[in-house]
Amino acid sequence: MAFVTGRLGRPLRSSLLQVVQLHLSRTMGASQEDFENAMNQVKLLKKDPGNEVKLKLYALYKQATEGPCSIPKPGVFDFVNKAKWDAWNALGSLPKETARQNYVDLVSSLSSPSESSSHVEPGTDQKTPGSEDVVVTSEDGITKIMFNRPAQKNAITTQMYREIILALEAASKDNSTITVITGNGDYYSSGNDLTNFTKIPPGGIEEVAKSGAVLLREFVDCFIDFPKPLIAVVNGPAVGIPVTLLGLFDAVYASDRATFHTPFSHLGQTAEGCSSYTFPKIMGPAKATEMLIFGKKLTAREACAQGLVTEVFPESTFQKEVWARLKAYAKLPPNAMKISKELIRSNEKEKLHAINAEECTILQGRWLSDECMNAIVNFLSRKAKL
Numbered sequence: 001m002a003f004v005t006g007r008l009g010r011p012l013r014s015s016l017l018q019v020v021q022l023h024l025s026r027t028m029g030a031s032q033e034d035f036e037n038a039m040n041q042v043k044l045l046k047k048d049p050g051n052e053v054k055l056k057l058y059a060l061y062k063q064a065t066e067g068p069c070s071i072p073k074p075g076v077f078d079f080v081n082k083a084k085w086d087a088w089n090a091l092g093s094l095p096k097e098t099a100r101q102n103y104v105d106l107v108s109s110l111s112s113p114s115e116s117s118s119h120v121e122p123g124t125d126q127k128t129p130g131s132e133d134v135v136v137t138s139e140d141g142i143t144k145i146m147f148n149r150p151a152q153k154n155a156i157t158t159q160m161y162r163e164i165i166l167a168l169e170a171a172s173k174d175n176s177t178i179t180v181i182t183g184n185g186d187y188y189s190s191g192n193d194l195t196n197f198t199k200i201p202p203g204g205i206e207e208v209a210k211s212g213a214v215l216l217r218e219f220v221d222c223f224i225d226f227p228k229p230l231i232a233v234v235n236g237p238a239v240g241i242p243v244t245l246l247g248l249f250d251a252v253y254a255s256d257r258a259t260f261h262t263p264f265s266h267l268g269q270t271a272e273g274c275s276s277y278t279f280p281k282i283m284g285p286a287k288a289t290e291m292l293i294f295g296k297k298l299t300a301r302e303a304c305a306q307g308l309v310t311e312v313f314p315e316s317t318f319q320k321e322v323w324a325r326l327k328a329y330a331k332l333p334p335n336a337m338k339i340s341k342e343l344i345r346s347n348e349k350e351k352l353h354a355i356n357a358e359e360c361t362i363l364q365g366r367w368l369s370d371e372c373m374n375a376i377v378n379f380l381s382r383k384a385k386l
């Protein structure tokens with residue numbers, strides 16, 4: 001199937017839509033009925049989901065039913081109403097349909113049998129609510145968040161971004177000392193699930209890009225602010241966002257089978273995860289350019305030489321050696337580790353948030369570009385063997 005040249009116009013859009021139609025499992029977002037069911041489910045929740053989640057639900061409900069917040073800001077001493085106003089206002093111009101979908105997704109993540117991911121008990125193997133695509137376990141002082149879509153190389157769906165946000169929020173408050181992110185199967189993660197771009201709500205592709213930028217910003221913010229030592233156990237190849245985020249981790253342990261690839265230009269996209277700042281800082285601008293602009297794929301040993309990876313282990317002993325080391329680290333005094341992390345990170349936090357915001361704004365535009373749409377159409381066409 002030949003697709004598009006020249007300016008983004010009807011041919012590209014209609015090509016994308018044709019391909020989308022072949023792939024879509026869900027095109028129209030949550031219906032009013034789904035939304036009403038979700039509202040009823042909230043009333044039946046067995047556990048109090050906590051104030052943070054309740055504020056999110058409130059904000060999404062208001063956005064879905066009334067649109068962007070336009071009421072006057074409550075006074076500083078009206079704490080409850082101000083918190084509600086802040087939560088609603090933070091959604092900006094998020095379209096009503098997206099807010100409705102996000103509300104339904106959030107409620108479904110709270111209502112699964114395993115309940116909230118904020119209640120992971122040590123020694124249990126508990127799955128994050130909502131799907132089995134992100135598995136959260138907590139044992140020996142370590143909370144492990146695992147990408148679990150091995151058949152799709154752990155590509156990250158929009159639901160998974162949300163689940164990881166919730167899992168990180170929970171891990172920041174649970175009893176564990178350190179938090180680990182890893183992948184199940186032969187890949188660490190193949191990055192953003194490219195079919196995320198095909199779930200087109202009534203507001204069209206512009207709305208997908210807008211809500212994608214809001215979600216991405218929130219997702220990366222969680223990594224910037226995460227208060228405990230955060231370690232990546234890179235069990236295999238990584239592509240895109242799981243690579244760029246590594247600049248925000250405190251340690252990165254990789255199997256010698258892992259590779260690190262950020263083919264943004266090939267995809268008509270640009271850097272995210274604060275990598276436009278962290279990569280030049282870690283490896284110098286020339287090496288960062290090779291990765292972020294020219295899409296050079298690094299082996300684990302190359303990534304270690306560039307400072308992106310802390311240490312590389314042979315695949316045959318990777319899991320054994322890394323987990324033994326992590327268990328020892330998890331016995332160190334947690335408060336000392338948190339305070340040291342704060343010292344290392346605090347000077348940069350404001351800058352990182354600003355960079356994240358800028359990268360997301362730029363990406364929002366890129367997602368609507370000819371170059372990006374062409375790349376996605378090509379990927380989907382190959383997938384569909386068109």
Ligand SMILES: CCCCCCCCCC/C=C/CC(=O)SCCNC(=O)CCNC(=O)[C@H](O)C(C)(C)COP(=O)(O)OP(=O)(O)OC[C@H]1O[C@@H](n2cnc3c(N)ncnc32)[C@H](O)[C@@H]1OP(=O)(O)O
Pocket residue numbers: 151152153155156158190191192193194195196197208209211212213215216239240241242264267269272367383
């Ligand atoms: C507007 C968007 C709104 C959404 C919100 C998003 C907000 C955040 C965006 C953050 C942006 C991040 C940027 C990135 O992450 S860029 C990186 C994107 N990833 C890729 O380009 C990788 C694409 N995949 C591949 O190139 C190859 O699959 C592979 C990883 C090299 C593996 O190749 P291999 O031959 O070994 O295996 P297969 O290709 O057969 O893969 C097995 C099946 O898995 C599916 N797959 C793999 N990766 C993805 C992916 N990223 N998205 C969707 N599906 C993926 C593949 O299609 C196969 O499926 P099939 O068996 O059904 O054909």
